[in-house]
Amino acid sequence: MIIVMKPNATEESIRIVTSYIESNGLQTHLSKGEETTIIGIVGNKAKLATENLASFKDVEKIVPVTESYKLANRKFHPEPSVIPVGNTQIGPGTLTVMAGPCAVETEEQLLTIARNVKAAGANILRGGAYKPRTSPYSFQGLEEEGLRYMQTAKAETGLATICEVVSLDAINAAVKYVDMIQIGARNMQNFYLLKEAGRSGLPVLLKRGLCATIDEWLNAAEYIIAEGNPNVVLCERGIRTYETSTRNTLDLSAVPVMKERTHLPIIVDPSHSTGAYKYVPSMARAAVAADADGLMIEVHNDPAHALSDGPQSLTFKKFDRLMEEIRPFAALMNRTI
Numbered sequence: 221m222i223i224v225m226k227p228n229a230t231e232e233s234i235r236i237v238t239s240y241i242e243s244n245g246l247q248t249h250l251s252k253g254e255e256t257t258i259i260g261i262v263g264n265k266a267k268l269a270t271e272n273l274a275s276f277k278d279v280e281k282i283v284p285v286t287e288s289y290k291l292a293n294r295k296f297h298p299e300p301s302v303i304p305v306g307n308t309q310i311g312p313g314t315l316t317v318m319a320g321p322c323a324v325e326t327e328e329q330l331l332t333i334a335r336n337v338k339a340a341g342a343n344i345l346r347g348g349a350y351k352p353r354t355s356p357y358s359f360q361g362l363e364e365e366g367l368r369y370m371q372t373a374k375a376e377t378g379l380a381t382i383c384e385v386v387s388l389d390a391i392n393a394a395v396k397y398v399d400m401i402q403i404g405a406r407n408m409q410n411f412y413l414l415k416e417a418g419r420s421g422l423p424v425l426l427k428r429g430l431c432a433t434i435d436e437w438l439n440a441a442e443y444i445i446a447e448g449n450p451n452v453v454l455c456e457r458g459i460r461t462y463e464t465s466t467r468n469t470l471d472l473s474a475v476p477v478m479k480e481r482t483h484l485p486i487i488v489d490p491s492h493s494t495g496a497y498k499y500v501p502s503m504a505r506a507a508v509a510a511d512a513d514g515l516m517i518e519v520h521n522d523p524a525h526a527l528s529d530g531p532q533s534l535t536f537k538k539f540d541r542l543m544e545e546i547r548p549f550a551a552l553m554n555r556t557i
């Protein structure tokens with residue numbers, strides 16, 4: 221449940237309400253807006269006499285929060301969150317473009333791609349060093365060596381960096397080299413990994429699971445935030461349906477649904493959702509028009525010979541064109557790239 225305080229509530233009244241709740245063995249979460257302060261309650265509310273709370277000074281109303289996710293819930297935090305990532309941030313007013321190869325293959329490959337996506341206007345360099353591949357015989361990633369190349373690319377281009385993590389070892393390595401970690405679709409409900417990501421101190425990009433509902437996805441975000449890490453960004457990357465013409469089915473309606481349910485930013489990945497480079501630009505434009513906070517796009521210097529996800533990767537020329545095409549859409553949505 222949340223306690224909505226009156227617009228002119230004093231610090232003292234807020235403190236009294238908060239300490240009362242905490243003295244009942246519950247946790248509080250404060251959200252201070254321009255005018256109103258909201259006190260969110262996390263824990264077993266059976267312990268709390270709510271009729272008492274309603275009579276506290278400056279309490280306007282008590283609203284039940286029936287959803288199981290609390291800290292991720294927009295009711296707890298009505299203002300959209302802004303998530304800092306390296307030298308940039310994700311949230312309202314900005315269209316964040318994360319671009320780069322599916323997998324880091326060589327230092328030279330990564331540097332070439334980093335220079336090109338930077339020149340086209342991307343803000344964050346993506347590159348997988350730990351690849352959770354469907355087949356155990358496919359390229360599994362360069363691991364820590366790949367992370368080191370990400371660090372070099374950051375030093376050279378100034379781009380912030382993101383890399384997927386698949387284990388605690390990968391998290392411990394990633395914190396040394398990159399600005400943001402990614403939990404991939406296949407690990408969205410790996411609750412142990414989510415908790416470790418919550419303790420990592422780095423912002424986390426949480427991709428939607430292959431078959432996850434919005435509710436399950438938000439509960440996964442809650443796992444990370446509950447460990448004390450509020451810096452979570454969601455990524456819609458397509459879900460599995462009966463349709464086989466595209467790799468997955470891009471659920472663009474997740475964008476407005478998430479804007480309603482959570483304060484966390486949401487970005488869209490048109491590469492993994494369509495699985496085909498030729499569909500990426502139109503889905504990228506649609507995502508920006510739907511008010512997504514950003515895009516994640518796979519770009520490769522030589523897609524035909526990429527070690528993973530070549531068919532959905534854009535060449536530099538195609539990525540340049542896509543960036544030009546999305547600029548007017550971003551401007552219409554009052555976002556700068």
Ligand code: PEP
Pocket residue numbers: 322348352384403404405406427457492
């Ligand atoms: C990726 O970003 O390279 C990736 C593996 O994505 P997903 O987890 O969405 O399949």
Ligand code: MN
Pocket residue numbers: 322323492518528529
């Ligand atoms: Mn990929």
